[in-house]
Amino acid sequence: MLQELSHMDRITQLQDEIQQLLMIMSTSIAYLTSRSNFIQVSPDIPITKQRNPEKYDAPDIFEANKKELVTDLIRKAKQVEYLVKSLPEPEPEEAQAQRLQQLEEEMQIANTEYALAVKRLKSLHTEVSELLRSMLTDVSHIPVLDVDDPMVEDKAAAQATKGSSAA
Structure with missing residues (x-):
């Protein structure tokens, strides 16, 4: 049980790290598309649009920010990879089936015990009610x-x- 909780903690950590990785990717794409200037990539295709100079970063700042974004992405990707490697190997299907069968049997026993306890409770309730009724009479x-x-x-x-x- 404790080991399963530990695995669930790792899965939760993994989920959080993947969410952070996606957030970094999203903000990186948003930055790259909003803070870069248009550059001519082919002599055959002219630049048809210009961006206001306040809306894009200078080339040296843009390159430094790109490197920082890449570093953040790589660091987060390595953290995700580490968490994936730390997850346990999946349990073989036969072992899972046996464990589920055992849990089913335990649940049936618990249900039987519960039904007996409810029956005993009703019996005791009837006895106490009759006793009180006779005492009041x-x-x-x-x-x-x-x-x-x-x-x-x-x-x-x-x-x-x-x-x-x-x-």
């Missing part, structure tokens, strides 16, 4: 002491008995 037949009777010495107890029977 017996209480209604207890004679009430008269507080005004000169033979009653404990007036407070008689008053309490009288009060509970009136309710």
Whole structure:
């Protein structure tokens, strides 16, 4: 169980790293397309559009930023590769099938125990309900002491008995 949690942590880390890699790729493409100037790549195809000088970086700054983006991409890709290599080998299908069969058997046993516990609970509930019902029925037949009777010495107890029977 603990080992599976460790694998899940690695998978979560891998998911986070891939998400960061995609973010770096996305921002790199956005930077390269928005901060570069148009360059003529073929003498046969003229440049038809010019970009405002404030909207693109100088060639030396652009090259430095490109190198930084490449470094970030490579570093993140290596982190992803390391996490992929640290994942466990997949379990053979036969072992998975056996493990699932064992879990199924354990689940059936647990379900049977649960059903028995529920049955026992219902039985105990019925017993307690009947016991309470019989006790309440017996209480209604207890004679009430008269507080005004000169033979009653404990007036407070008689008053309490009288009060509970009136309710």
